[in-house]
Amino acid sequence: MPPYPRSEERRSMVDLQIESRGIRNPKILAAMREVPRHLFVPSPYDRDAYADAPLPIGNGQTISQPYIVALMTEFIRPAPTDTVLEIGAGSGYQSAILSMLVRKVITIERIETVAALARANLAAVYADNVEIVIGDGTLGYPPGAPYDGIIITAATPEIPGPLKEQLAEGGRLVAPVGDRILQELVVLERHGDRFTEEHHGGVRFVPLIGEYGWEEE
Template identity: 75%
Template sequence: MVKLQIEARGIRDPGVLSAMREVPRHLFIPPPWDRDAYADAPLPIGSGQTISQPYIVALMTELLHPTSTDIVLEIGAGSGYQAAILSKLVKKVITIERIETVAERARTNLAAVHAKNVEIVFGDGTLGHPPSAPFNGILVTAATPEIPEPLKAQLTEGGRLVAPVGSRSIQDLIVIERHGDQFREEQFGGVRFVPLVGKYGWEE
């Protein structure tokens, strides 16, 4: 998976490649879809949610520029796979999930891989997590019509936010970096994610 789907498509960060090799993706996917766990595709995880294809997980992680001292916020825990990858690279991960049953499955999955530096919060991810802010990085794993202002406000100076921004059907992968009250933006191609539901996202 790492050699053919990730390295071959240009991911170079050695920490990201190592994390992708270490975390067993099949543990984060329920049957019967787990039989395709290492395919280059998103897969259902139940409750209308999906796990992103491995390349997209690696790309978004690399774009975050994670370091071992970072505190990172993830919006949309899903099965916990992205948080497990981040847990290998940063000091702490806080991941927010709005569907309680999905959050519980993520807790179980993360415990199975001993990701002890991940905290799962049940709630509206578009609000961020003010008690733990500011964050060195924020990673949004669902499609948002625009980057929620609370998330921008919770970025530290020089912090980076990675998010799919656009319509419900197609988005651009956007990276913003904070410099004071200014946010430098870059685009990294088209992607497709499930909608980000919440006060600053899409309606249910």
């Protein structure tokens, strides 16, 4: 990935918003210093791309707060040989970060115009190990399974069964679980047919729409 403008803002973002809050994985920190978040945020919000906040990207969707992106990435413990499934491509930023850390990323997006935005943004940063699939993310993507990590980037009332089934042995899944207003960040780890569960505090995401999520309003 070539050098991009606003590198000082990225360094400050990582130092003040991410590393200072306990994210220690050096590869995640390096990826977030390198990936130009402002390219994934539409105008006029791109001026605030490195702020400590989620931002709108259109179609009722948002790009997550930088710290939350780093935290969810750290929770799945990405490794260079991994295949990771992301539910909710958004503008492509989470996939771009993952693309620097794992072998392959598959991201599912239900809104075609949002998928097109993600595709253009990922091409602009040469993230050629990311595959975008249009469909119902709550069903996962069986052709790419099993997945070493799964990140759900929208609020779900519970972890969709198909996604648990597609998680590899020892794989980790992170998701915001709760109602449409407030959720808790939950991490699952698979051990055969058993799943251990961790809880990591309150978050707020847009709702996950699909067969195993919420109905569209």
